[in-house]
Amino acid sequence: MTGNNEAGMMTKLAADWHDESDYSYAKVSPISMSSSFVFDNLDDLDEVYGGKEGYIYSRIDNPSTNYVNKLIAGIEGYDEAVTFGSGMSAIITAILAFVQQGDHVIASTVLYGGVHDFLKNELPRFGIDITFINFVTDNVEDYIKPNTKIVYTETISNPLIEVIDLQAIADTAHKHGALFIVDNTFATPSVCKLINFDVDVLLYSATKFLGGHSDITCGIALANGDHAAAIRTKKSLYGGIISPFEAWLLTRSLRTLDLRVQRHCDNALKLAEYLEKHPKVKKVYYPGLASSPFRQLAEKQFEHNRFGGMLSVEFTGGYDGVDKFIRECKLIKFIPSLGGYSTSLTYPAKTSHRGHTPEELKTSGISAGLLRFSVGLENIGDIINEMENVLSQI
Missing domain, CATH: 3.90.1150.10 (Aspartate Aminotransferase, domain 1)
Known part of the structure; x- marks a missing residue:
């Protein structure tokens, strides 16, 4: 047992988060292969739109995706997880949720090429400046501007497998009012828990180790409070959702992570x-x-x-x-x-x-x-x- 009597990761992952009585006491939660959900009246619809737990349309939420979201958030320690159809969808949505024309982003020189291409080629199209630096040798504070909104990096860099000082960069970003966004794909929560280093938004290509079986394509963004709400809203707007079946497969994979x-x-x-x-x-x-x-x-x-x-x-x-x-x-x-x-x-x-x-x-x-x-x-x-x-x- 852990010192604070909190259940360990494998115990949390092995636990059943659903109410078995909802599914004829099935041990494994079923796949909710439904695009939409039934309401008895307008009041019920308004209550769900107003925040009551429930489902309207699977682009917004679905029981299978909600299940895996709660499972991931529970082991990571963030308020909320939002799943996507790919890692790139999660990354792009999370970044665009917090920047607008005239803003500035700092990112690592050494990171996944697809993200580098998005930051280099797409952000400037929207009037957003990008500066690439070496997080190992450069001082992040030297590159901070008054309009810097995001500092972005990876826990373990792709492909040079570098490790950067997470807490030092988080402190610098927060000192200047910027968000610290980190891709933890190479590490996973079994190696590094980013909540311990004041990371504002945690990202995964869950296609990789979290999925682990080379049979799903999905991404995850985790955050707290208003940051999580902003990402969830953009996910529904942009439509980069995970399918219920892949959400179910990800749940299966996490059991043995x-x-x-x-x-x-x-x-x-x-x-x-x-x-x-x-x-x-x-x-x-x-x-x-x-x-x-x-x-x-x-x-x-x-x-x-x-x-x-x-x-x-x-x-x-x-x-x-x-x-x-x-x-x-x-x-x-x-x-x-x-x-x-x-x-x-x-x-x-x-x-x-x-x-x-x-x-x-x-x-x-x-x-x-x-x-x-x-x-x-x-x-x-x-x-x-x-x-x-x-x-x-x-």
Whole structure:
């Protein structure tokens, strides 16, 4: 038990949040595959629009999405979770909920390429300025302007697996009246609880580790009070909703999240330690390594001695070497995604960061020899054996 008698994460995730008597005492909550809901009279309709719990139209809310929203909010500690049809939908909606023409946003140079492209290409179309900085080496306060409304980053950066000082950046943002918005996809709540670092809006591509089975596409935004209400309102307006079936699948996945993440983390550390010693590897990016410049900060911010299931590797053979590596792999699949049950790899320069210019790739530290690995749930010895065999051929 925890010191404050609060139930642990796995206990919360294993609990049934629905009233079984509502569903003929079914153990598992059913999928509410309904686009709309029936009212007996106008008064009942007005009460739901006025805030009484109930359902009107599934673009606004649905029992299946409401169920998973409560489950996620419960383990994260935020007032409310809002689910979306994709991670990008969650991110874009959360950002647009808090900016308007004339505002300014600060974001990390090293982050998911799709978000970088949105910030770089779309925000200026609406008269919103964007400044990209290195959150590891730059002082955020030096870039704050009177019209700065959002400071945006990732808990663990994509694809360089950097760790930034969350509390320091939160304090700087709040000092100047800006919101601190963080994507926690690579970490998950099993590694880092962002509520502990005064993060205003927490984001996920739940397609990844939270979903965990490579069979759903969805996103999540979590916030408190008026911030949550603003995101929920924009979600209904923009229409980027999750389907009831995918909400149900996400609920299923969350039941085993903490167990899966522990395995991801254990395997990732073992793989990183193996690769760090290999002569054909120039550099391994993983905060759990004793040699990592982020090890001390990661130990401070992350829980249960976990460092995540993602690592990136720069190979000595450059582009030709990684191309050969990809072609020779059998167990490790080349997949432009991450967070599934099996180990996969991707080539950021041609997938997640394909929209980057050569200069932006250089600034972001994405070299021609860089591969990003999402470490799965296999027996890690089998993955290491494949690595050994493939590396001997390149």
